[in-house]
Amino acid sequence: MREVAVIGVGMTRFGVSQNTNIEMFSEAAMEAINESNLKPKDIEALFLGNMLGSHEEGQVGMAAYAAADIGIPNIPTTRFEGICASASVAIRDAFMWVASGHYDIVLVGGTEKASVMDTPYATRTLAMGSDSYYEGPAGITFPGIFAMLAHLYSHKYAIPLPKLKEQMAMVAIKNHQNGKLNPKAQFQATIRDLMEARIARATQRGEPVPTWADEMEFLRDIKVNPVIADPLQLYDCCPFSDGAAALVLASRDKARRLTDKPVLIAGVGQCSAGPLHNQKDFTRMKARILSAKQAYTQAGIEPQDVDLCELHDCFTIAEIVATECLGFFEFGQGSQAVERGETQIGAKIAINPSGGLKAKGHPIGATGAAQVCEVVKQLRGECGKRQVEGARIGMTDTLGGDACTLCNIILKRGW
């Protein structure tokens, strides 16, 4: 198997967009192709992640139309769907087609217009990612599933729920701080900025001025941070976003001629789980542990070698649990690690320096590709104020559904 490099990355700003899925993907793809010092005609195949194009725009078979839009209709194009991990499984697959020697240069990424589905419909629509026979009919949606995870975590590790809620709030505060430093993030404001804006607005309007002492008190206030599914409040949940992200992968030989900022894919992993009732302990997701193990083994590294990780913080509790399953912290220690600041940029391991799904946004089928974009830019040292200094090894982690698809990618700097 040959080594494979990421030689160009691109993404739209995440948020609410008037552009179509394909227009967004073309913007990201052309950014990645230009950065690779290539032309579209140099691309040999396209691997595209998308979850719900048929519900968003009445479009299936999207990969073919996406390739045509950047002027390369007559290449093999394939759409991958692994719920929120759609782009990540596309990247792992694209990696194999280059590593195997079949292609030298391919385009891979994802796109999604999740904001076109208003929240109640989006939550119901996204619930199609859970088992439609065992889980959907029970009326459960993802906020409910991850709320139960928070209760389970609190119970299992004897962390009082108010304490855990504070630790979860610290995840949101951190990720918003990181997102503020990311020009592509949907929310470029800290929780404190949001709090101060509320105070300023009330003052300006002559309304009673709220008296929150700090962000934590602000987040406890259910008038500004309503309960979604107890114990999760609004700021524990990531948004549904529009956006696209793309990467150009090349064999090491081709890459050496095209870039002087080498980032190699060192390891990949993917694993599924069945419906929730098949999963023994949702705080220790076996599929994630196995997927990460594949990636670590292939890369020949241990969790402690990872400098930064972009992981699937669809809910704040999800980030905490992920950091444990990936081996960065002992089981039951993840929430305390957040409290000790160990997941901030510059600390033990930078978790979600991009702002994560929480602040950067979550255009479902694009998320895995955006995670790789951030890791590549971090390993190249191009992240400005949110730069993880000296980062040599970065990792991504994407969770589809209620752990039914897990995918991990490890990247390293240098040849």
Added chain:
Amino acid sequence: MREVAVIGVGMTRFGVSQNTNIEMFSEAAMEAINESNLKPKDIEALFLGNMLGSHEEGQVGMAAYAAADIGIPNIPTTRFEGICASASVAIRDAFMWVASGHYDIVLVGGTEKASVMDTPYATRTLAMGSDSYYEGPAGITFPGIFAMLAHLYSHKYAIPLPKLKEQMAMVAIKNHQNGKLNPKAQFQATIRDLMEARIARATQRGEPVPTWADEMEFLRDIKVNPVIADPLQLYDCCPFSDGAAALVLASRDKARRLTDKPVLIAGVGQCSAGPLHNQKDFTRMKARILSAKQAYTQAGIEPQDVDLCELHDCFTIAEIVATECLGFFEFGQGSQAVERGETQIGAKIAINPSGGLKAKGHPIGATGAAQVCEVVKQLRGECGKRQVEGARIGMTDTLGGDACTLCNIILKRGW
């Protein structure tokens, strides 16, 4: 790259099923696994084609739940979507994962519950496979697109439309004859059987007895064969079916220990086209020509070496055009070849000995896998009355949308 064999195949009977997508796939998968002398635990990864599970059953991320249903939740599972070619692109991808040396034994296939969408809704829903910005808003659906193809073919090759309609009818007659001999086919009746049943029913009921002289006159009768999109009548169109099909792929080394009926994947090809306005000549589909060329080149064969081909007869005109694009007949000669009987079992090349989409049925995301099932069984000599005697090389051809995704697989008998 290693050689890859198909060591087991399985499929449900196509038609209308009360089973879920996953139940159907499990039935097909267990048949394929049993035939391979394996247990589910021997499977290292699952590649699943499905087009519209979210619309049929409110299910995305289906691959993970499918693996769990056969008792192997913790493997990598991926859903592929390439419209009607969904299973074919999954097979080509699975082939690469085995050929590259990464996996030794994988499961691949497709499943679809297309009949749950009643016809008007299904036609509209399937139209999501055409370009949702350029084609959908024009009100065009696939019967209309392929009707225009028939007009174009008639005009381009100066074949009077009544003549072409007869030749198209002969495609339907042939495929129903083949389907009658296939116990897994949705329609196991010839057009003559259907005609005689109508006559018998009228006689029994004391109604005026129709006086059709033969099948051709029966098919001209718009009372029994209504116009769908001129010149296409009902019997020019394949049905929307429920069904699933599955294959076990293995590296040559593993396969030698597991089967004494070797069938190898000799070549694969895949190519996309953009929206229709990008396609210069829909009678000479460039994407199909390029895809087939990839497969022929890899297999080291020419079109005349192919003994049988399961190809995408979503409409009768589609079969005629496909036989030309694949190189079995000169451009403009395909319809005459049908008339001369050259595409029947035992003639120049057996086209759709299974009955094709037309009579075997078309469960969209499963179709490409069912095509490979038929070719494998033909190459093993297991097809009874529809056997293509002495078949050594077989091919599949699946078309997604209006040629936006084409995929071809060539299989050969023997080590």
